[in-house]
Amino acid sequence: MSQDEQTAEANGPGPEAWRTALSRFVNVIPHTRELGLEVIGVVPPEVTMRLPWRDELLGDTTRGLVHGGVLTMLLDTVCGSAVLCGLPSPEVCPTLDLRVDHYRPAVAGKPIMARARVLSVTESVVFTEGTLWQEPERPIARGIGNFMRLGPRNTPPGFVEALFGEVNDGANDHA
Numbered sequence: 001m002s003q004d005e006q007t008a009e010a011n012g013p014g015p016e017a018w019r020t021a022l023s024r025f026v027n028v029i030p031h032t033r034e035l036g037l038e039v040i041g042v043v044p045p046e047v048t049m050r051l052p053w054r055d056e057l058l059g060d061t062t063r064g065l066v067h068g069g070v071l072t073m074l075l076d077t078v079c080g081s082a083v084l085c086g087l088p089s090p091e092v093c094p095t096l097d098l099r100v101d102h103y104r105p106a107v108a109g110k111p112i113m114a115r116a117r118v119l120s121v122t123e124s125v126v127f128t129e130g131t132l133w134q135e136p137e138r139p140i141a142r143g144i145g146n147f148m149r150l151g152p153r154n155t156p157p158g159f160v161e162a163l164f165g166e167v168n169d170g171a172n173d174h175a
Contacts, residue, residue, distance in 0.1 A: 012044070012088075013085075013164065015041065015042050015043050015044075017164065018042035018044060018047075018085050019039050019040075019041060019042045020164075020165070021084075021085075021163045021164050021165070022039045022042060022047060022081045022084065022085070023038070023039045024162075024163065024164075024165060025081060025084065025163060026038075026039060026049070026077065026081070029077070031073065032073075032077055035051060035052075035054065035056075035057075035070075036051070036052050036054070037049055037050075037051055037074075037077065038050045038051075038052070039081070040113075042085055044085035044086060045082055045085055045086030045117055045118035046082060046115065046116070046117040046118075047078055047081045047082045047085065047115070047116055047117075048078075048113070048114070048115045049074070049077070049078050049081070049113070049114045049115075050111050050112070050113055050114070051070070051074055051111060051112040051113075051114065052111050053108070053109055053110055053111050053112075055108075057070050057106075057108075057112075058108060063105075064107055064108035064109070065105040065106065065107060065108070066105065066106035066107065066108070066112070068100075068102065070106075070112075071100065071102070071106060071112070071132055071140070071141045072098065072100050072143075074112060074114050074132060075098060075100055075114065075116070075130045075132065075141065075143030075145065076095055076098050076143075076145060077114075078114040078115065078116040078130050079095075079098070079116040079128040079129070079130045079143060079145035079147070080093070080095065080145070080147060081116070082116040082117055082118050082128050082130070083118060083126045083128060083147045084163070086117075086118030086121060086126060086128075087121060087126065087149075089152070089160060090155075090159065090160050090163055091149060091150060091151060091152055091154075091155040091159070092150045092154065092155045092156070092159065093126055093147040093148060093149050093150060094147065094148055094150070095145060095146075095147055095148075096125065096146040096147055096148045097145070097146050098143055098144070098145045098146075099143065099144045099145075100141055100142070100143045101141060101142045101143070102140070102141045103139050103140055103141060103142070104138070104139075104140050105140065106132070106134060106140045106141075107134065110134040110135075111134070112132055112133075112134055112140070113132065113133050113134070114130060114131070114132050115130060115131055116128050116129065116130030116131075116143075116145070117129060117130075121149075122149075123149070124148065124149050125146055125147065125148060125149060126146070126147045126149060127144075127145075127146055128144070128145045128146070128147065129142065129143065129144050129145070130142070130143045130145065131143075
């Protein structure tokens with residue numbers, strides 16, 4: 001186990017618990033579930049995901065280029081996922097803004113990898129950065145995402161339990 005993994009383990013759920021939780025999270029979102037987004041690894045506050053190739057990702061079928069909206073969605077999702085594991089306790093944090101810098105087009109036939117990390121946490125905002133690539137050391141886009149903290153008071157009851165699969169389904173609630 002690496003030093004980062006040991007630190008993460010001591011500070012809360014470990015990387016595997018987070019990978020499972022964030023896999024659950026992306027499978028609740030209809031478009032990420034339909035696109036088959038996969039959580040590859042988590043070492044809080046960093047998350048790595050993989051979007052498998054599908055023909056539906058094309059925006060320019062003539063040149064075989066991925067639609068820019070797919071890249072924006074992927075950056076928003078990976079940065080938002082990093083926010084969940086980058087806080088002392090997960091809370092609902094909607095996207096405040098997301099800036100995307102495109103370096104080169106994403107091309108047909110290759111999965112898109114995504115990695116994001118939390119840069120800073122304040123009382124009201126979480127600052128993140130993310131990168132997308134299809135080939136190592138050749139980023140296709142970078143995103144800077146800022147997320148508004150709603151805090152525990154505005155996070156729905158049971159949110160953390162649902163994230164980690166600890167929801168009581170009522171099966172044991174016999175009176």
